[in-house]
Amino acid sequence: MGDMTRNDKNPNAVEVRGLVKHYGETKALDGVDLDVREGTVLGVLGPNGAGKTTLVRCLSTLIVPDAGTATVAGFDVVRQPRQLRRTIGLTGQYASVDEKLSGWENLYMIGRLLDLSRKDARSRADEMLERFSLTEAAKKAAMNYSGGMRRRLDLAASLIGRPAVIYLDEPTTGLDPRTRNEVWDEVQRLVAEGATVLLTTQYMEEAEQLASELTVIDRGKVIAKGKVDELKARVGGRTLKIRPVSCADLPGMARALAEAGLDGVAGSQAVPDEGVLLVPILSDEQLTAVVGLLAARGYAIADLGTYLPSLDEVFLAITGERPAPVGDSVPTEKTEEVAA
């Protein structure tokens, strides 16, 4: 906890400037800048091979960057790795637990490695198992855990030392939806408790659910950053979705809007399959005018609402392409380094 005092002057728990990491010809990180403010969740969004895991590995002192700087809780990743390791918790695709050991033994071991006394390590292990609903499985070997239990144990292991900053590297990759929700619940709980989290994900929905701010990276470069809503608004703006009582009204409604010459309504689109009309919204005035016009013409509306574009669409708008996995062209950091 003494380390926490280091951040008093620094509202950014994580600061990354111009971070570069090359693997041969591959630029896994090509000048990444990002900040994670204390007590917030930053989502780092990108497809496979975008450099997310390389970023987390640099910030965990597992690999040394080729250029640029990064500090975590005020400690430099290159110059102060030992102090930095005291302030972080790492959970993810790779950082894991010993599968031959039971859940309890894993947590106890980590407690001892973090210099807790035997007694404290024991009670902390019990406490974390309880918190993550693993008490019943405490004595089972981790290899016999279900996917969701495994991730919860990973998360518990990362939290033993009460880290100031938590990295979640694709915490739900490969999990089924139910298990994924379990992990999300735990992360949301952490966030509610004021943790600082750097979350990498390739799922738009996950970033939307958990993060307050987003950094979108692609092929080692930051291509967009901002608040989740800001990003979405910037890219697409709102769309009004109108569901008339009678599906047969859809063509007439679209024609009425077009004839009225309201701003932006030229982009209106009837979707008969879903029985809805989609209208791009540019301003509150326009929204009011559209609804008023339809009401004045006597169309009965069953339901209406506005929505922001999905992050999938955000990615499409920023990069001009779908975030298709590019895993085959960019080797994963792990295999690449073994070869080198």
Added chain:
Amino acid sequence: MSTVTTTKPAPAAPGPVPVAAARGEGRIGLRANLRHIGALVRRNALQIKQDPESMFDVLFMPIIFTLLFVFVFGGAISGKGNQADYVNYVVPGLMAMMGMNIAMAVGTGVNDDFKKGVMDRFRSMPIARSSVLLAKIVVELGRMMVAIAILLGVGFLLGLSIKSSVLDLFLAIGLSAVFGSALMWIFILLGLTMKTAQAVQGMAMLVLMPLQFGSSIFAPPSTMPGWLQSFTDYNPLSNLADAARALINGTPVGDSVWMTLVWSLAITAVTMPLAVRKFRQKT
């Protein structure tokens, strides 16, 4: 050993990154280091408990090898009916071989560990990175002691007699442990360098076979051709086998003991820093 590896600053990583004097901060003290090694030894021991089959080599190798060599070669080398003489010849030699074979397991173990995510967790934690390796060595030494105990047990059943003192016997065991832990650094280095555990095993066999059979472990080198004799004379396994044999049989040890110690020291001095360096740089 632990103090040496933990107080040395990490070697500068490749790349143009400046390494400032701040390196020294947050250093891990000796007591903390021992606690970490203890926690990791417990981990390795629990792994054995979970997977008892991993002890098969330690349990059965000494039994099978001793029976095979005594009954297959014993008569031929010491004369029909004189197998007991050969027991006193070969068991100290097998002690040396046992150390080498078990040391080999540490290489595949380290290689295996690196495939698992748990190594990333250890390496992102505030512990000396060498403690992971030292814990492995402690556990392998324990396994080696079990193997030697079984070997001696089988030896006694077949007529092994300690012609010197118990102290000499323990000296022989201690010497095997010293040499065995030196060898472990070679296998750790191999385990960190090779891509798969199978490759480590294959490479280790390539090193092991000539060293084992081109030695005085199984047969006295006096009947071997001159060129092979000069190889066996400098083969550290011969030195260890000769030393253990002399200590147990109460014959003059000659150069064998200090030659073994020099070999152990030399092997450790060269391979340990390389292994620790490799371990630190591995990603």
